[in-house]
Amino acid sequence: xxxxxxxxxGILSSGRIxxxxxxxxxxxGFPLLNTCTSDTDKPTxxxxxxxxxxxxxxxxxxxxxxVKLVIYNRDSSPEEFESYLLNRKKVIMGxxxxxxxxxxxxxxxxxxxxxxxxxxAQGKIIAQ
Amino acid sequence: xxxxxxxxxxxxxxxxxxxxxxxxxATRLLELRARWFYIALxxxxxxxxxxxxxxxxxxxxFGGVGQELVNAGISIFIxxxxxxxxxxxxxxxxxxxxxxxxxxxxxxxxxxMAIMREGSEIYVYLTSFxxxxxxxxxxxxxxxxxxxxxxxxxxxxxxxxxGLSQRYTLGISCIFLTILAAGMSLQASQxxxxxxxxxxxxxxWDSSRLLEENSIAGxxxxxxxxxxxxxxxxxxxxxxxxxxxMLGIIAGVYYRISRD
Numbered sequence: 001x002x003x004x005x006x007x008x009x010g011i012l013s014s015g016r017i018x019x020x021x022x023x024x025x026x027x028x029g030f031p032l033l034n035t036c037t038s039d040t041d042k043p044t045x046x047x048x049x050x051x052x053x054x055x056x057x058x059x060x061x062x063x064x065x066x067v068k069l070v071i072y073n074r075d076s077s078p079e080e081f082e083s084y085l086l087n088r089k090k091v092i093m094g095x096x097x098x099x100x101x102x103x104x105x106x107x108x109x110x111x112x113x114x115x116x117x118x119x120x121a122q123g124k125i126i127a128q
Numbered sequence: 129x130x131x132x133x134x135x136x137x138x139x140x141x142x143x144x145x146x147x148x149x150x151x152x153x154a155t156r157l158l159e160l161r162a163r164w165f166y167i168a169l170x171x172x173x174x175x176x177x178x179x180x181x182x183x184x185x186x187x188x189x190f191g192g193v194g195q196e197l198v199n200a201g202i203s204i205f206i207x208x209x210x211x212x213x214x215x216x217x218x219x220x221x222x223x224x225x226x227x228x229x230x231x232x233x234x235x236x237x238x239x240x241m242a243i244m245r246e247g248s249e250i251y252v253y254l255t256s257f258x259x260x261x262x263x264x265x266x267x268x269x270x271x272x273x274x275x276x277x278x279x280x281x282x283x284x285x286x287x288x289x290x291g292l293s294q295r296y297t298l299g300i301s302c303i304f305l306t307i308l309a310a311g312m313s314l315q316a317s318q319x320x321x322x323x324x325x326x327x328x329x330x331x332x333w334d335s336s337r338l339l340e341e342n343s344i345a346g347x348x349x350x351x352x353x354x355x356x357x358x359x360x361x362x363x364x365x366x367x368x369x370x371x372x373x374m375l376g377i378i379a380g381v382y383y384r385i386s387r388d
Contacts, residue, residue, distance in 0.1 A: 042324075066328045077256040080136075080249065084341040087318055087356055090195060091252055093184040099192035101324040106331075116253055118132055 042101070047123070048072040049079050049092070052114065054123035063107040063127040069100045079121060083112035086125065103127070129263050133270025134277070136253050140246040141278030142351040147206075147242055149286035150304045151235045154217050156290055157297055164232040165239065172243025179244055180251035193323035200323075202241050203316035209238040210309035211374050214302050215381050221298050222385045281348075302378055304352075310370040311354025317366040318356070331358035 045067055048055050052075060061067045073079055076094040083089075086105075092098040105127040114121025148165070155162055179186070179198075186194040216231040250271070257267045292300060320326040336357035340346050349355040356363065 064330065066324075068324075076259070078252050080253075085336065085358060087358060088322055090322070091183060091187070091249055093187060093252070094256070096184055096187065097192070098187060098195075100322055101328060102322075104328060104330050115136060116132070116256070118135075 042066050042068045044068045044070060046070045046072070048074050049114065049121065050074045052077075052079070052117035052120045054112075054114070054121055057123040058126060059123065060126045060128060061103065061105070064104045066101060066103045069102055070097060071100065072097045078116065080115035081112060082115045083110060083125075085110045086112060088112070089115075130266045130270040130273075133253075133267045134274040137250055137271045137274030138278050139347065140250050141275050142281065142347070144239070144242045144246050145278045145282030146285060146304075146351050147308055148239060149282040149289065150301060150308060151213065151239060152286055153289035153297070154213065154301055154305075155232075155235070157301065158217070158220050158228065158231075160228060160232060164236040168236045168239035169243065171236075172240040172247060175240060175244035176247025176251050180248035180255070183248060183252055193325070196319040196323035196325075199245055200316040200319040202245050203312040203319070206238050206241055207309045207312040207316070207370065209234050209241075210305050210312070211377055213238065214305045214309075214374065214378055217298070217301060217305075218378060218381055219385060306371055306374045306378070307353045309374055310367050311352070313370040314354040314356070314359075314363055314367045317363050321360065321362070326362060329360040329362055332361045332364055334358050 043062065043065060045059055045061055047059055047069070049071065059069075071081055071092055073092045073094060073096055078091060078093045080091045081088065081098065081100065086102050088100055088102060090098055090100055102125065105125070107127050110125040110127065112123050112125065152162065152165060155165070183195065186198055188194060190197055212234045213231060216227060216234070219226050220228065220231070254267065254271060257264050289297065289301065289304075317326060321328055334357060339349065339355070339357065341350060341355065341357045346355060346357070354367070359367070
């Protein structure tokens with residue numbers, strides 16, 4: 001353990017590399033501090049999961065607009081909301097809700113599914 | 129249920145497995161013992177259970193984006209750890225036995241973090257079937273199959289890396305570390321966009337006709353390089369930036385040690 005601590009100290013003192021890493025942390029961390037934007041002005045769309053089905057299974061949203069998606073999981077089992085085209089992935093525990101921001105999207109159809117029950121839990125976002 | 133279970137587990141396992149194979153190949157390259165690896169497996173497993181148990185609470189934290197924040201944090205942390213691994217690998221290639229213990233500790237941290245994140249999803253998935261005993265056997269068999277396929281693929285990848293001629297091993301390991309690391313920061317940026325903490329933009333291109341993300345090749349490519357068929361401009365900048373920063377640091381260190 002002492003050796004590990006010594007080793008840890010060693011790497012902290014290895015000058016230039018550490019400097020670069022700090023720069024990196026600051027660069028990556030900065031946007032987080034900078035963008036505490038409010039989402040009140042974004043349109044909200046609600047859907048729910050019940051018996052491993054999305055309801056509604058087709059959701060129309062305005063094209064080229066960022067939308068706040070609120071998904072209520074009414075089942076007791078967890079689900080993972082996932083969409084390849086939307087680049088979204090989030091575990092939603094049983095009897096809870098999740099917030100996922102999507103878009104802005106060009107007009108078109110964007111399928112999503114529940115990864116834990118993909119046979120039934122299918123749906124799509126229609127941007128128009 | 130069997131096939132779903134195979135796919136859920138395989139996809140999560142793959143994301144960790146490639147990282148594991150590259151780090152294990154680095155371990156072998158430096159003739160280190162793989163003890164750190166077993167500790168990381170154990171710790172990662174424990175933390176995965178803890179994270180999975182608390183996922184409901186974590187998800188609701190920070191206005192409902194706690195899950196994204198924690199996962200993005202883990203990704204950025206792994207990115208930084210992989211830079212340290214690449215640098216130490218390079219230094220040790222030229223000067224034997226330089227901070228080897230640190231290197232093992234850093235690899236242990238990276239693997240523990242990765243297993244914690246992906247393992248928690250598997251844990252949440254599998255434990256949801258405790259309440260449905262009739263489904264349990266097929267889900268468990270599927271999970272074992274998925275884990276087995278993931279394990280085989282990473283073993284194959286590991287032996288490919290180890291089988292390379294010594295001249296190329298270092299370079300190729302550094303390249304894979306860089307690609308995997310950039311994939312991590314890409315994931316982080318995506319999660320922060322999903323949480324509305326980074327600006328959302330329209331996708332820059334759509335290469336899903338060329339290579340679909342849900343195809344087998346797409347999934348493999350995703351596991352290696354974080355492939356996205358529809359990245360936003362910011363994601364592309366983060367990805368390219370991460371590669372440039374990491375290669376820059378590697379090149380800088382290489383220049384310094386070859387000058388000494």
